[in-house]
Amino acid sequence: MTEAHRAPAFLADAWRIARKDLLIEFRTRSAFLAAAVFSVLAVVIFRFTWDPTAIPAVDLAPGVLWVIFTFSGLLGLNRSFGLELAERAYDGLLASQVSREAIFAGKVLANLVFVAAVQLLALPAVALFFDLPVGPAWWAVVAIVLLASLGLSAVGTLFAAIASNTRLAELLLPMMTLPFFVPLVIPAAQASAIVMRGQPLEDGLAWLKVLLAFDLVFVSACIVVFPFTIEE
Amino acid sequence: MQTPHGTGATGVASSVPIPPYPSATSGAPRPATAPRDPALEAQELVRVFGGRRAVNGISVTLAQGDCLALFGPNGAGKTTLLRLLGGLLTPNSGRTQLQGVTLPGPAATRRLVGLISHHAMLYPALTVRENVRFAAECQGVLDADGATTRALTRLRVIERADMPVRALSRGLQQRVSIARALVHGPRLVLLDEPYTGLDDVGARALTDALRDLREQGAVLVLTTHHLHEGLALATASAIMIGGRLVHTERAGAGDLDVRGYQERYRRLVQESHG
Numbered sequence: 001m002t003e004a005h006r007a008p009a010f011l012a013d014a015w016r017i018a019r020k021d022l023l024i025e026f027r028t029r030s031a032f033l034a035a036a037v038f039s040v041l042a043v044v045i046f047r048f049t050w051d052p053t054a055i056p057a058v059d060l061a062p063g064v065l066w067v068i069f070t071f072s073g074l075l076g077l078n079r080s081f082g083l084e085l086a087e088r089a090y091d092g093l094l095a096s097q098v099s100r101e102a103i104f105a106g107k108v109l110a111n112l113v114f115v116a117a118v119q120l121l122a123l124p125a126v127a128l129f130f131d132l133p134v135g136p137a138w139w140a141v142v143a144i145v146l147l148a149s150l151g152l153s154a155v156g157t158l159f160a161a162i163a164s165n166t167r168l169a170e171l172l173l174p175m176m177t178l179p180f181f182v183p184l185v186i187p188a189a190q191a192s193a194i195v196m197r198g199q200p201l202e203d204g205l206a207w208l209k210v211l212l213a214f215d216l217v218f219v220s221a222c223i224v225v226f227p228f229t230i231e232e
Numbered sequence: 233m234q235t236p237h238g239t240g241a242t243g244v245a246s247s248v249p250i251p252p253y254p255s256a257t258s259g260a261p262r263p264a265t266a267p268r269d270p271a272l273e274a275q276e277l278v279r280v281f282g283g284r285r286a287v288n289g290i291s292v293t294l295a296q297g298d299c300l301a302l303f304g305p306n307g308a309g310k311t312t313l314l315r316l317l318g319g320l321l322t323p324n325s326g327r328t329q330l331q332g333v334t335l336p337g338p339a340a341t342r343r344l345v346g347l348i349s350h351h352a353m354l355y356p357a358l359t360v361r362e363n364v365r366f367a368a369e370c371q372g373v374l375d376a377d378g379a380t381t382r383a384l385t386r387l388r389v390i391e392r393a394d395m396p397v398r399a400l401s402r403g404l405q406q407r408v409s410i411a412r413a414l415v416h417g418p419r420l421v422l423l424d425e426p427y428t429g430l431d432d433v434g435a436r437a438l439t440d441a442l443r444d445l446r447e448q449g450a451v452l453v454l455t456t457h458h459l460h461e462g463l464a465l466a467t468a469s470a471i472m473i474g475g476r477l478v479h480t481e482r483a484g485a486g487d488l489d490v491r492g493y494q495e496r497y498r499r500l501v502q503e504s505h506g
Contacts, residue, residue: 009339013370020355020366027357027396088351092412095320095347096370097339 010105013098017106022113024083031079032117035072039122042068047129057130062193064130066185068122069115069145070152074174076114077156080107081164100227104157108222111153119145132196140195144208148188151215155180158222161229180218187211270329271296271451272420277316277326279309286312287323288475292453294468296419299442299452301462304472305501310455311424313472317453318345318422330420343371346418350428352405354412356398360389363397364412371416383411388437402429410438414445421445423454427461439465459497463490471497473504 025032046064050057084090093103123141127134159176163169187207194204201208272294279287286309294300304310315321317328319335319342327334333341347353354363364383368376384390387407397405406429413421421442427435442465446452456462463469471479478500 009372016366016369020358023362024355024357083355083357087354087356088349089353089355091320091347091349091351092353092367093370095318095342095345096367097343097372098370099339 010099010102013102014105014109017093017098017103018109018113021080021083021107021110025076025079025110025114031076032114035075035114035118036121038075039068039072039118040125042071043122043125043129050130057132058197059193061126061130061132062189062196065122065126065192066189068126069119069149070178070181070185072118072122073111073115073149073152073156074177076111076118077160077177078163078170078173080111080157080160082169085164094230100230101223104161104223104226107157107161108150108153108219111157112149115149115153116146119149133198137195137198137201140201141192144188144192144195144211147208147211147215148184151184151211151218152181154215154219154222155184158226158229161226165229183214184211184218187214270294271298271449272317272328272330272453274317274328275326277313277323277328279312279316279321280324281312285475287316289326290472290475290477291326292317292470294451294453296449296451297446298467299446299454299465301466301469302453302455302472303457303459303462303469303497304455305504308472309475310472314422314424314453314455318347318420320347339372343416344419346413346416346421348410348413348421348423348426350406350425352397352402352409354397354405354409357396359394359396360384360400360408361393363408364415367412368415373416379415380411383415384408386414386437386441387411388433403431403434406430407434407437410441414441418445418450420451421453423452423456425456426454427456427458435461459490459494463493469493471500473500478504 043064046060046067050060081090084093094100123138123145126132127138156173156177159173159180160169163172163176166172187210191204191207191211194207195201270293272292274290274292277287277290277292278285288309290313292300302310302313312321316323317335319328319330319337322336329335330337330341330344335345336342355366358366361380361384365376365380368379368383373379381390381393384393387410389404389407389411392400392404392408397408400408406426410426423442426438430438439461442452442454446465446467452465454462454465466483468480468482470477470481479496
């Protein structure tokens with residue numbers, strides 16, 4: 001049985017690392033504020049460049065939503081390993097008995113909470129600016145968003161770890177990450193468009209299955225690959 | 233071969249092993265802690281970065297209570313060797329064993345290692361206590377709060393426990409960093425230029441803490457440019473140039489002659505340039 005399989009210690013270690021990252025973000029608020037400002041500004045820009053007579057709001061809004069989620073998430077990912085490397089605190093973490101897999105899981109969890117917090121702000125902003133009817137169907141949108149965020153956070157965390165060891169981390173991260181975001185964003189955008197149009201969630205079930213499959217593949221693959229990204 | 237104290241040969245053709253403890257008849261004093269089985273054993277370590285051998289076939293054997301002071305000019309490979317000895321880097325060839333287990337090893341073995349660097353290795357936004365407690369928890373210390381308080385008291389920073397690390401001076405940050413590294417009672421402590429940025433109080437607190445650890449049987453490996461501090465604690469010393477140990481000595485702690493050592497160090501560095 002490998003260290004990664006000792007479930008209670010693994011989960012406790014992952015939670016400890018996530019809590020530490022979130023506490024640092026809560027104290028500094030630098031990445032969250034940047035992502036929040038970006039999200040609101042993007043919604044405003046999309047709103048004022050939108051011609052309602054050409055495209056109905058329900059057709060445009062899902063695209064706007066996912067463009068915002070994708071790029072605002074990147075702002076937090078860079079910080080995820082930046083705070084470890086600033087004073088080489090990462091060395092202390094790697095020298096401890098915490099497994100590499102638990103470090104990864106903790107970072108993904110912290111990034112997931114960060115992305116979810118930004119999305120909680122962006123969702124009502126999009127609904128407000130595009131005058132979308134808010135009803136029970138939005139819970140389905142929230143569920144789709146969270147499902148996609150898991151995959152985005154896993155892929156983003158892995159590439160943030162790789163990019164953090166380079167001098168061009170902030171440039172490399174989007175270049176490496178965005179191609180891998182595509183298989184997650186397409187089914188998520190399609191499924192959320194179906195729900196926002198007022199169609200039943202069952203109509204988007206095929207897209208949800210694709211999204212779930214990519215989540216499973218990306219999360220599993222990233223956990224396996226992450227320990228190899230640490231070695232210098 | 234050189235004398236006294238079982239001094240190793242010099243030369244850059246191959247790395248010089250750390251000599252064994254001098255026998256009772258050699259007249260050299262034995263260290264306070266008698267050596268037992270090797271606690272740390274590295275064999276023929278090689279690490280290559282971009283075609284350059286940063287560490288080139290180094291073997292080190294240290295027993296409980298040993299302190300190896302490692303000297304050398306910048307770029308000699310001291311930090312790389314330290315990281316190899318702690319299992320933080322994987323060697324291209326060779327291996328390091330800590331208490332018989334090949335590093336990096338399982339969690340229980342990694343827990344035996346403490347790492348101190350000239351980098352603070354702290355999170356500036358967290359308080360002093362939060363930083364040290366986080367390290368204790370990551371090392372599986374059961375009474376993390378108690379161990380944190382004891383470590384901060386020992387390093388004389390307990391009165392700043394609730395201050396954010398970013399508000400501290402560099403010297404105080406370094407003391408907190410040392411508390412972080414020692415909070416779980418490691419058996420192998422790797423110190424990379426630990427005296428950098430420390431004031432007199434901090435340097436004394438560090439030396440006292442390291443002396444206590446050594447007397448309790450921990451193995452210390454220390455890299456520094458400060459020969460005085462390094463030799464005061466050392467039971468063995470080595471000069472590293474170009475990825476190799478070109479000179480090694482073993483003696484009782486504090487028995488190595490600093491002035492003679494300075495001369496030897498200067499000569500070896502000059503020879504390596506010439």
